[in-house]
Amino acid sequence: MPYVDLYSSDDYAALWYTTNTPYNNVGGFDPSKPSIMILHPMFLCSKWLDNQFGDFRLDYGYNLIAFDMRVAGKSVCRPSGKHDSWVDAADLAFAARSLHLPPVHVLALESISTLCAMRFALLFPEMCLSLTLSNIPGPLERDKWFTTGLEELLQSWCCASDLESFEHIAKEATRFVAGPSCDDPDLIDDLITYWEVELPPTKSQRIAEQLNILLNRTPLSNAALGRITQPVLVLHAERSESCPRKYADRLAEKLVSVQGGAVVYTVKGVAGSLSIIPGHASIANQAFVKFLARLPKSRSDIRPPEVPLQQRMQQALDTLAELVGDETIRQRNPLSPLSFSGLAPDKVASQSETLAHYGELQKTAFTPLRPDGVPARKYSERRNYHWFQSERNGLSYAGASIPATSRQTKEPELELLDTRAPLPSLDSPPPPSPPPVQSSSKGNNQFSGKVTELRVRRTTVTMSGPVSVNKLTGVQVPMARVIGSLPIQKSIM
Known part of the structure; x- marks a missing residue:
């Protein structure tokens, strides 16, 4: 995979990218076809876009390019507390100008990619032909369980001390990435193996920086959203x-400024990802292709930008200052992606402290890899009969997964009595007791030579009526017969 270097006095990042051209470069783009920029889901990278690059409808009709964000995949960067979705949008603009990319249709897949895509369309409208947003996240204050769950996920992920603990939290993370209904064992194996290699606890800073983007984001105002004019799906x-x-x-x-209004397409019966599960991704791709077919067809000529880099980035800083309401942004360095950060100083300090904390933890963190850099095992190869193992519904059941070789022998079934036979009278004498068992043990045992009888007593509920027959005689009485003989009481509800 090729990459683009983004460097300035206070920042450095190398963004890796992939295309659908024969030699994996932008020079192989077909000028007669429109171009699509695909943004990968959270916790993943462009390696997980096979459902898009491998779809004939997209691969044949369009030039495709996908960037790894600065804290994902093969991309590298300096950890920074200023990192937010505005910085990600600036990264895309710097990379697009470096490669002389034509205007592109943006396909943003899940969470932080959708946040980046909307900001990219606001700051650089001439580079974005349309927006397609998949599973956009709601506001942070909507559900406390959502943000709390992500914070606990981060803490458990980065502080895992053994393989079982890491596999457990990684399995929970598959519910967040792929959805709670995902039960494909091969997909789960691939996800956990990828995280063991790319995002183990020894890379805690990259995990924390990704979650910071989602948890510490500043929502777009209604006025900012009203300035988006590109077609939106x-x-x-x-x-x-x-x-x-x-x-x-x-x-x-x-x-409100989108011509004809934004189009909302619901994929029926799906509870999870629309990008990494093949069946769901195929439906989403079909809707995306039909959406693009309604738009004017564009060309993909590779030409140097007409406006100088510094001048264009200064214009973007001025736009950001208006959207955020901070005039000091205009005075920042236009050649640094970190200058586009929209975070308040207190959030920058908090994120920097968090990254420093996890930077210390990752020095001595557990690694799930063998000395040769290969995962120790597949998730499906684990011994899954421990109570810690969760089932499909997220709960664990003691003994539910015990192998057949370790189960106790099955008890013989009780013989059912013939319920058609007449019930014995309560006046009849009780059945004879079994003969006493003589103990053969000798010594100082106080029960030696005496009769011992062990009985297991079951808890019964004393009721008036024929149910007492079961207690005295041990005869099984049909439930319908018991209920029918009870006195009828009127309800007071």
Whole structure:
């Protein structure tokens, strides 16, 4: 994979990218075809875009390019507390100008990619032909369980001390990335193996920096959303818990400047990702291709930008100052992506402290890899009969997964009595007791030579009526017969 160097006096990043051209470079773009920029999901990278690059409808009709964000995949950068979605949008603009990319249709897949895409369209509208947003996240204050769960995920992930602990939290992370209904063992194996190699606890800073983007983001104002003019398609999973449908509808209502209004397309019966699960991704790709077919066709000529880099980035800083309401942004260095950060000083300090904390932890953190850099095992190869193992519904059941070789022998079934036979009278004498068992043990045992009888007593509920027959005689009475003989009481409800 090739990469683009972004360097300035206070920042450095190398963004790796991939294309669908024969030699994996921008020079192989077909000028007669439109171009699409794909932004990968959170916790993943461009390696997980096979469902898009391998789709004939996209690969044949369009030039495709996908960048790894600065804290994902092969991309590298200096950890910074200023990193937010505005910085990610500036990264894309710097990389696009370095490669002389033509204007592109942006396909943003899940969470932080959608946040980046909307900011990219605001700051650099001439580079963005359209926006397609998949499973946009709702506001932070909507559900406390969502943000709390992500914070606990970060802490457990980075502080895992053994392989079982890491596999457990990685399995929970698959529910966030792929959805709670994902039960494909091969997909789960691939996800956990990827995280063991690319995002182990020894790379805690990269994990924390990604989550900081989502948890510490500043939402776009209604005025900012009203300045988006590109055509917008919002793809939404019908049963998604982390991205409810109502927030997709609210976003579409706030995009008042979009000609013809934003289009919201719901994928029926889906509760998780629309990008990494093949069946769901195929439906999303079909809706995306039909959306692009309605737009004017554009060319992909590779030409140097007409406006100098510093001048264009200064214009973007001026726009950002208006959107955020901070005039000091205009005085920043226009050649540094970190200058586009929209975070308040207190949040920058908090993120910097968090990154420094996890930077110290990762020096002595546990690694799930063998000395040769290969995972010790697949997740599906673990011994899964421990109570710590969660089932499909997220709960664990003691003994539910015990192998057959370790189970106790099955007890013989009790013989059912013939319920058609007449019940014995309560006046009849009780059945004879079994003969006493003589103990053969000798010594100082106080029960030696005496009769011992062990009985297991079951808890019974004393009721008036024929149910007492079961207690005295041990005869099984049909439930319908018991209920029918009880006195009828009127309800007071």
